[in-house]
Structures are given as structure tokens and as C-alpha cells.
Amino acid sequence: MKPWLIEPYYLAASTREELEQALADAFGIDEQGETLMTSHIHSVTLTTPMVETGNLVSDGEGNEFPEMAPKDGAYAEVRVREPVPELSAFAEMPNPSVAEYYESLSQQTRFDAEFDLLPFGEVFIQTGMGKDGIRGIDRLKGVMTEVSIHPEKVDDVINWIAADNSVVELTYQDVTALISAFNTRQQALFNQYAQWRTGDKQDPFFFY
Structure with a gap:
């Protein structure tokens, strides 16, 4: 994450489809993890939590790594520049710093x-x-x-x-x-x- 990214906002969803719709409704962007627009003059970056599946995957050079997959019932972590009060309306969870x-x-x-x-x-x-x-x-x-x-x-x-x-x-x-x-x-x-x-x-x- 870039150093200026601070307090997270969370948009919860029980399915990936619900998450994608929630993101589209709130920000008009997808969940690719890069800034696609600015909202209230604040840059918005999204990440989706990943979890280990318990399996190992190879990089083709003899090295194995834990396999990662999007978390079930995934949610998006939204990080914005200060000040943040204007964006709190989009957040399901209140921002403690606000x-x-x-x-x-x-x-x-x-x-x-x-x-x-x-x-x-x-x-x-x-x-x-x-x-x-x-x-x-x-x-x-x-x-x-x-x-x-x-x-x-x-x-x-x-x-x-x-x-x-x-x-x-x-x-x-x-x-x-x-x-x-x-x-x-x-x-x-x-x-x-x-x-x-x-x-x-x-x-x-x-x-x-």
C-alpha cells in the first residue's frame, strides 16, 4: 500500500457479486485494486482480502508458495486521504478517527x-x-x-x-x-x- 493510504473503510458483502455492486453503487469503480477515480477530491484505492487455501503452488522454478484466494464473503478495504468525513457516508463501519x-x-x-x-x-x-x-x-x-x-x-x-x-x-x-x-x-x-x-x-x- 502507498504510504499516504490511511484509515480503512469497509464495505461488507456476503457474495462477490454483492461486493461488486456495493462498490459500483458507492464509488463507481471496480475492485481491481488501483485508483480509477477520485471522490470528494480524495484518492480511493481498493484491496480485496486474500487467504491461504492450504494448497501449494509452484513458480515453475522449483519454488512452492501457499496458494492465495479471495476471502469468502469478501469485502473491500477502502483507504483514502485525510480529511475523511465526507466519505464516511459510504462506509458500513464508522471511522474511529472521524x-x-x-x-x-x-x-x-x-x-x-x-x-x-x-x-x-x-x-x-x-x-x-x-x-x-x-x-x-x-x-x-x-x-x-x-x-x-x-x-x-x-x-x-x-x-x-x-x-x-x-x-x-x-x-x-x-x-x-x-x-x-x-x-x-x-x-x-x-x-x-x-x-x-x-x-x-x-x-x-x-x-x-
Whole structure:
């Protein structure tokens, strides 16, 4: 195999006829073992597994070698250049390197979604890390704590800096609603992420 050929894809078939049809349907090429076309700008090379039959064959010069024959229920091993996600749709078996790649990306996607802005009227309220090193959601929860300690402040109005640096007035009820919206979004995010993890991870994680 050429040195640039990497992660294999497998197209399984119970008969050689089924294999040939699967290859033709997926790639539009036969199984001769050489690149006949490019798919998604990636070179494709196919090999068919061979097994020893138990017999010996001669090379005509007095040397004998194990006889090799295509494996029963043969499958094709498809190797492509990186990046490979586009070709995973043709593979019966998920590509572990693609899953690992999207798993690493999903961590930042999940973090960004969890601490995204919250809408409040015509502005947005920050929930992520501020320049002072404190998350916006923690500041909102701090207001709740302050009111629980000093109930007489429940009717106070708080001046709050929105994401666009404008100043908005928040009531205790506004703060409660923002925290509730954050918690609801967070739970939806965790549910979607958990569902994504149960799949083959051949596509990136997105939060909707």
C-alpha cells in the first residue's frame, strides 16, 4: 500500500457479486485494486482480502508458495486521504478517527452553547466569562442570593450592563426568568449532546 493510504473503510458483502455492486453503487469503480477515480477530491484505492487455501503452488522454478484466494464473503478495504468525513457516508463501519475528531470539537461547541447570550427584550445578557473573570450567570445567581439574604430588596431595580454595553434595568423577577432560561437551555443542550454521543459521531455536534 502507498504510504499516504490511511484509515480503512469497509464495505461488507456476503457474495462477490454483492461486493461488486456495493462498490459500483458507492464509488463507481471496480475492485481491481488501483485508483480509477477520485471522490470528494480524495484518492480511493481498493484491496480485496486474500487467504491461504492450504494448497501449494509452484513458480515453475522449483519454488512452492501457499496458494492465495479471495476471502469468502469478501469485502473491500477502502483507504483514502485525510480529511475523511465526507466519505464516511459510504462506509458500513464508522471511522474511529472521524469520531475522535468530532468528539474533540464537540467540547468547545457544548461550552459555547452553554454560556451563550440570553435574549432580554431588545438586548442580550452575557452568561459567559467577563473581563473580570466572573461568569455572567454567576452574577445573576448572586442577585438571587442577595435577595434571599435580604428579602426587603425583592422590589429593587438593578442596573445591568448588557452584551452591547448598554445599561438595562432588571427586577428580581427578570433575574429569576433569565436564570430559568439559562437552566432550560442547559438541560436541552445536555439532552441533545447525550443523544449525539449515542450515535457514531460521524457528523459534528450542533446545538439547535
